[in-house]
Amino acid sequence: MINILEAKETVDMIARENLDVRTITMGISLLDCIDSDLGRLCDNIYNKITSRAAKLVKTGEEISKEYGIPIVHKRISVTPIGLIGASACRTPDDFVQIARTLDKAAKKVGVNFLGGFSAIVSKGMTPAEENLIRSIPKALAETDVVCSSVNVGSTKTGIDMDAVRLLGEMVLQTAEYTKEQDSLGCAKLVIFCNAPDDNPFMAGAFHGVTEGDTVINVGVSGPGVVKTALQAVRGESFEVLCETIKKTAFKVTRVGQLVAKEASERLGVPFGIVDLSLAPTPAIGDSVADILQEIGVDYAGAPGTTAALALLNDQVKKGGVMASSYVGGLSGAFIPVSEDQGMIDAVNAGALHLEKLEAMTCVCSVGLDMIAIPGDTKASTISGIIADEMAIGMVNQKTTAVRLIPVIGKGVGDTVEFGGLLGHAPIMPVSSFGCERFVSRKGRIPAPIHSFKN
Structure with missing residues (x-):
């Protein structure tokens, strides 16, 4: 009750x-x-x-x-x-x-x-x-x-x-x-x-062949709720920090469970999962980067950011999994640049670069998400970035993804406006060194040794 x-x-x-x-x-x-x-x-x-x-x-x-x-x-x-x-x-x-x-x-x-x-x-x-x-x-x-x-x-x-x-x-x-x-x-x-079959978030959602004929999946959010909760325990120990995130994630996920069950019953469609990812928006106060700052880094991208994000992701899952009968999808914390004002601020301050974002994707929910890059970036460079991110997912047995936007006619220093939940983004620089000889090889990179678990 x-x-x-x-x-x-x-x-x-x-x-x-x-x-x-x-x-x-x-x-x-x-x-x-x-x-x-x-x-x-x-x-x-x-x-x-x-x-x-x-x-x-x-x-x-x-x-x-x-x-x-x-x-x-x-x-x-x-x-x-x-x-x-x-x-x-x-x-x-x-x-x-x-x-x-x-x-x-x-x-x-x-x-x-x-x-x-x-x-x-x-x-x-x-x-x-x-x-x-x-x-x-x-x-x-x-x-x-x-x-x-x-x-x-x-x-x-x-x-x-x-x-x-x-x-x-x-x-x-x-x-x-x-x-x-x-x-x-x-x-x-x-x-x-490692795309999941039951992800409710766009643009990556699809209905996997392991799913039933029709199903209802719900994606909740609440970066602002987590940040507010952490403000009340500023300076406290890691134990208090973790407990606060878990309790908050539980409350947020209960809201998603309620909506999922209601929608399922009213539509006569089975309930699938609640995805308890912290999905930011461009709105002020609705930022995963702001949570990382509240945990203690000056900006997203500063030393300690990856550890803080790993802590956040883990505690969100630990708290949320107890609040829903079925948790799935991606579940954790998203770090899209254009959709998170705190991430945008970190890029503009010079604290956050593509390479640091890649390191953060080792512990976040998805990967290199909604990143605007120069429109004259080579296709082989984009393929190389994709390959790097896929390797992180493959070796670490987690979902990773790439959503890059090479904005034609714009370069580093420009800003692009997408509107709505997609927000706006500064154009981020990519490495000037190439990888064409690598990505032009045919075939596939083999599965890692720990994949053989049959």
Whole structure:
């Protein structure tokens, strides 16, 4: 039971500390939509999404109004289209047609984003999956709410370097295709290692083949809540610090559990997981970087930052896992640059660089996220950055990801404005030294020795 003091505490979190449920994401399997005729396939996809998700947005709004809990986004994830389109798509343009169908269906039901224009190629690409990857620049340029992801590595299989090399080129092409919008298309493309099947957060969400037909996943957030709690114990021991984060994460996750169960019951769809990641926004006071400063570093990027982030990530998971019957997705702390004002401030102060961010990704929830880089960066350099991040995930048995935005026509010292939850970002410098001879090698990087656990 929740007593009156706990209820008041939750109200305060919502009113003054930016507590929200970041997303209700409905996962929808499209396996039963598969058809060898592209027209019929697109019709099947449209009909299933619009029928299954017809009440998703309305239900989310009703729950938000009744409980007074902000639910920022309502989203859909679908089975990776690299699988769904394999029998019908012969060219990249065929996959673009599916992307348009997904965009049309998402707009029909009114969701903010739809994820799953994806391929799982951690050990190799089928011809269809290669065509999907090659279609990404055009697909993201010609749609508004469709998001794309490609899993190119895992601890069990190693890293598909052919896919990594190709994606370096595709990231640049996506930037070029959407250059009139400051290369915004790249903000909707994530490259993963060890991608989870049940992630509710965009742009990396897809509905894994291990999932049921339809499922409800919820992503909570609350960096501002954690920061406020830590202000009350400033200067205390690590024991007190850790206990405070755990207790706060528990309370935040309970809100997500409540919303997930309500949405599940009202929609008649099974409850999947609560992802208890601390997901920042550009709003002042809603920053993971601010939490790190409250823990004791001058800026994100200062010595001690990686240790502070590791502590934060671990305590969030320890506290949150007790508050929900099913925890999954990514769960921990996100460190996107453009979406976190504290991270932006750290970059502008000269405290945070790409190399330090890479070190921090060893202990955070995802990886190099929403980082704007010069538009003239080479494709091989982008591939090298992707490979580095994939190696961190592969060896450490964790999810890592890359969402780089080479902004065409802009360089170091410029700032790019994406708007909304995507925020704004300073253009960060990348190394001037190349890796073309490395990424041009064909084949894959083998799985690490500790992967052999059968």
